[in-house]
Amino acid sequence: MDMYLETERLSLRRFTAADAELLIELDSDPAVMRYLTGGEATAPETVRERHLPYIIAGYEKWDGELGLFAAHERDGGAFVGWFCLRPETDGPREEAELGYRLRQASWGRGYATEGSQALLHKGFTGLGLRMAWAATMTVNHSSRRVMEKLGMTFVDTAPVPPDMGRVEGAEHGGVRYEITKEQWERARI
């Protein structure tokens, strides 16, 4: 297993080409996809032919240090979902998007906060990050709550992308949160 980091309860590892089924199953739960596609599953061929190759290509681009990582429970190894800490394709390496998508069975146990806290710690102390940002739909309250618990600050609203126009709550738009290295350091004192 190509380990990336460990928290108290989670192991994060790099994805491999053998992980398509995990991602297909994760994206086939309408509750998981509620605020992403309106509940629609990602087509298996899209996962196999686009998403997974893109994830793996990202490890090459960012030396295996930034990207999307599979999360498992340390106790028993169950797949929990994924976390990402990833610069925009043509953006500066010092600014990365924080994201998470967890299996419904793993919600409500503090995992999203725990994994994200570890990623921010690694990003700000070991990877030269200056700022991390996260975005979600205005109505995705659990995701926003995670951002708030991480000490991130609401900075902006924006319309949701056109392909999400029919998702429940799209009329309320999206929100962006940020945290700089300095803010993160101050919050830890």
Ligand SMILES: CC(C)(COP(=O)(O)OP(=O)(O)OC[C@H]1O[C@@H](n2cnc3c(N)ncnc32)[C@H](O)[C@@H]1OP(=O)(O)O)[C@@H](O)C(=O)NCCC(=O)NCCS
């Ligand atoms: C968003 C998501 C990652 C949260 O994962 P999680 O492991 O349950 O998150 P945590 O347990 O760390 O924290 C969730 C917080 O949201 C709160 N919450 C949950 N549902 C809520 C709601 N409807 N309204 C307000 N707060 C809510 C929880 O009470 C908790 O806060 P607390 O610790 O103060 O009680 C998970 O629900 C998920 O993967 N959803 C599907 C994919 C998704 O929407 N990803 C984000 C897209 S940007």
